[in-house]
Amino acid sequence: MTETGNRRYLLRSRPSGRVTVENFTVVSEALPELGEGEALVRVLYLSIDPTNRIWMTDMEQYMPPVALGDVMRGAGIGTVTASRSSRYPVGAIVSGLLGWQEYALVREGDPAAPGLLPPHLPVSLSAMLGVCGLTGVTAYFGLLDIGKPKPGDTVVVSAAAGAVGSIVGQIAKIEGCRAVGIAGGTAKCAWLLELGFDAAIDYKAPDWREALAAATPAGIDVYFENVGGEIGAAAFERLAMHARVVLCGFIANYNDGARADTNLTPLLMKRARAEGFIVSDYGPRWNEAVRALAGWVAAGKLLHRETIVDGLDRCVDALNMLFDGANTGKVVVKVAER
Ligand SMILES: NC(=O)c1ccc[n+]([C@@H]2O[C@H](COP(=O)([O-])OP(=O)(O)OC[C@H]3O[C@@H](n4cnc5c(N)ncnc54)[C@H](OP(=O)(O)O)[C@@H]3O)[C@@H](O)[C@H]2O)c1
Numbered sequence: 001m002t003e004t005g006n007r008r009y010l011l012r013s014r015p016s017g018r019v020t021v022e023n024f025t026v027v028s029e030a031l032p033e034l035g036e037g038e039a040l041v042r043v044l045y046l047s048i049d050p051t052n053r054i055w056m057t058d059m060e061q062y063m064p065p066v067a068l069g070d071v072m073r074g075a076g077i078g079t080v081t082a083s084r085s086s087r088y089p090v091g092a093i094v095s096g097l098l099g100w101q102e103y104a105l106v107r108e109g110d111p112a113a114p115g116l117l118p119p120h121l122p123v124s125l126s127a128m129l130g131v132c133g134l135t136g137v138t139a140y141f142g143l144l145d146i147g148k149p150k151p152g153d154t155v156v157v158s159a160a161a162g163a164v165g166s167i168v169g170q171i172a173k174i175e176g177c178r179a180v181g182i183a184g185g186t187a188k189c190a191w192l193l194e195l196g197f198d199a200a201i202d203y204k205a206p207d208w209r210e211a212l213a214a215a216t217p218a219g220i221d222v223y224f225e226n227v228g229g230e231i232g233a234a235a236f237e238r239l240a241m242h243a244r245v246v247l248c249g250f251i252a253n254y255n256d257g258a259r260a261d262t263n264l265t266p267l268l269m270k271r272a273r274a275e276g277f278i279v280s281d282y283g284p285r286w287n288e289a290v291r292a293l294a295g296w297v298a299a300g301k302l303l304h305r306e307t308i309v310d311g312l313d314r315c316v317d318a319l320n321m322l323f324d325g326a327n328t329g330k331v332v333v334k335v336a337e338r
Pocket residue numbers: 048049050051134135138159160161162163164165182183184185188225226227229231247248249250251252253277278279280321322323324325326327328329330331
């Protein structure tokens with residue numbers, strides 16, 4: 001970081017397959033002069049999310065794709081370092097779409113302007129992007145609002161040792177359900193059992209389909225879909241009568257643009273329902289989720305892990321970790337010290 005310059009990652013080309021640094025132009029620009037109502041935010045942490053990969057494409061999506069030449073979109077947390085805005089006093093901590101850059105210019109009144117975080121946070125700054133941020137809120141509303149679990153239900157979640165999945169399984173347990181996680185590798189599966197999951201299926205083991213069947217003898221009442229592909233297809237085959245499928249994400253398809261090829265027949269035969277959701281639609285109820293999540297963290301009922309990657313220049317590596325399964329829990333990039 002420089003005192004006067006702002007290092008920024010501008011999207012140069014739309015990736016095909018894995019994201020590379022060649023997809024970006026890295027520039028160092030002078031810090032902008034502030035106009036009335038504007039503030040300068042130093043980015044502290046960036047949230048690294050599978051949706052970053054989607055935003056880099058021009059596929060149909062829930063927000064406009066990042067335009068070529070624009071700074072890469074990314075959620076983050078930062079601190080106000082200069083201000084001509086009464087809404088954003090110097091020293092305030094903000095959370096929002098700050099972008100892959102060292103400093104973000106924010107304008108009060110802009111519909112996309114970041115929100116202010118309260119002075120006393122229930123968890124660390126980085127965890128305000130994870131368990132008490134976008135990740136936790138996704139797990140909360142996806143499971144409770146869309147999945148509608150009932151005590152005794154069998155809840156299965158894919159990418160279970162990831163940011164969203166690890167929270168989904170623990171909320172399922174809090175709700176009195178049986179939680180089954182699907183994840184890659186024995187270490188991740190061992191961690192899921194430590195978290196209180198009733199069973200963990202290692203989809204890299206040759207007999208994982210049999211293990212999924214054994215762990216769901218009465219079928220799956222709620223399937224929380226994070227992955228798609230073969231894992232999603234196998235879960236659909238085990239749906240119970242009147243099951244609910246929460247369509248949260250299809251990470252197996254993001255790098256190659258493949259379409260989900262899940263056989264929908266089990267939905268019909270089991271009179272089941274599948275529903276997609278986008279967490280930002282829950283903006284008006286955001287604080288309800290954060291309060292509940294923070295309460296469970298404080299009570300020791302909700303554990304979380306982070307994979308913290310150091311330095312703005314590691315954003316591409318950090319994003320690829322999600323597709324390599326190199327992360328456990330939430331991935332954040334630390335851009336600067338508070
Ligand atoms: N709808 C919404 O509003 C919303 C909001 C946030 C996130 N999401 C979605 O939620 C899902 C999880 O996001 P996250 O941020 O929590 O990421 P994450 O689960 O922390 O990281 C992604 C994980 O996915 C697994 N994975 C990657 N490629 C895979 C493949 N080809 N097959 C099987 N597993 C694969 C890897 O775990 P393994 O080592 O176990 O393979 C990896 O650790 C994503 O689909 C994301 O798009 C949706």
